Amino acid sequence: MSDLQKKNAGEAAAAYVEAGMVVGLGTGSTAAWFVKALAARNLPDLRCVPTSERTADLARELGLTLSTLEDTPRIDLTVDGADEIGPGLALIKGGGAALLREKLVWEASERCICIADAAKVVPALGTFPLPIEVVAFGHKTTANRIADVLADHDIPMPARVRQAERGLVRTDGGNLIYDAACKLIADPARLAADLKSLTGVVEHGLFLDLTDLAVIGTDAGFETINP
Template sequence: MSTDDQKRAVGYAAADLVSSGMVVGLGTGSTAAWFVRALGERKLDIRAVPTSEATAALARELEIALVELDAVDAIDLTVDGADEIGPGLSLIKGGGAALLREKLVWEASRRCVAIADAAKRVKTLGAFPLPIEVVAFGHAGTAKRLCDALTECDIGAAPRLRMKDGAPVRTDGGNLIYDAACGAIPDPALLAATLKSVTGVVDHGLFLDLADEALIAAPGGVEHVLP
């Protein structure tokens, strides 16, 4: 299967987990978009919480009823893509610059399912540059503190401001994204805690102990993976 066919397969498989009456978290990115399209085809009686303006626009186009996160007590199921899936379903997310809203929705969910093509499965996190969301004010100073934090964790990466069309990428919340090409992350939990302690950091793309299961494309179809 091509990469796009793999994304479609896991997106449609994840849609089978949804039933009428549920509150569903809608992830962001090319793989999550297949899940949203599959939901649109099924015409279920659900309410959905989008993790980005792009996902919200797609859901509206497909006539999926949307609701604000603050309007629900909990989300029954969230399905979202991942940039890397490591041991124990540790994840790197944030390639779509929606990591903060994604993490808020994941934290509010009873069940979280990561979906991905086969190439996203890795033995060690870090080959995909780790996204770190920072406030725009004083971001150059924050970047220097991030370098120190990475060094503390034995990672020699220099975070780079994410740019597009000659301008810094802005999240839906107006923040900036720095990407750290870690190469390998020896201790994801230590790095996660260290990054969160840096003044100016809003959040990071390490999703640890959040995924309950994953659907990953495999030669025989779709593999169901548990932590």
């Protein structure tokens, strides 16, 4: 019933949007439900900043007015999904390969709401592989440095480059994604800092201290979680 839960979460989050807001639109299957629900409300004077080209395509198709961070550097509210929601609303994001643009939009937002189905709430982060966005040039060398950092965090498995049927997955910005099978991230803040310090790493999927509210879809409706 996860599709129903995603739909319920997206529709519930759309109720937090008010006329005239600048709204950040997330990426992924749950975020798509939010975009559809937001368009259905037909609020006046909305401007929407999408976090990926596919979200932009959906929003445009539904008649939402699009903007960019350059034109609207201050965002009132961003609503986006997550791959895992841990204690304190720490998140793993990036399964949709849009983590850099997502984080740029999140950090430009006055308020961020995470939407998800109930299965995404976990006691500790790490079961979902951690996405790490890297520049394509010299990416294997960068991957070796990432492996050293992971080993220092008692994560023995090296990160693996993400592939699709047609080859390596590339982000909208042309970067590559490595996925780290962490299993358990004991110290998310330290791992985030260590990964970000590596030359060649553009961004990682740890979203820490950015979420103001989580809206969790259930079969009967939704629940909310505060940090």
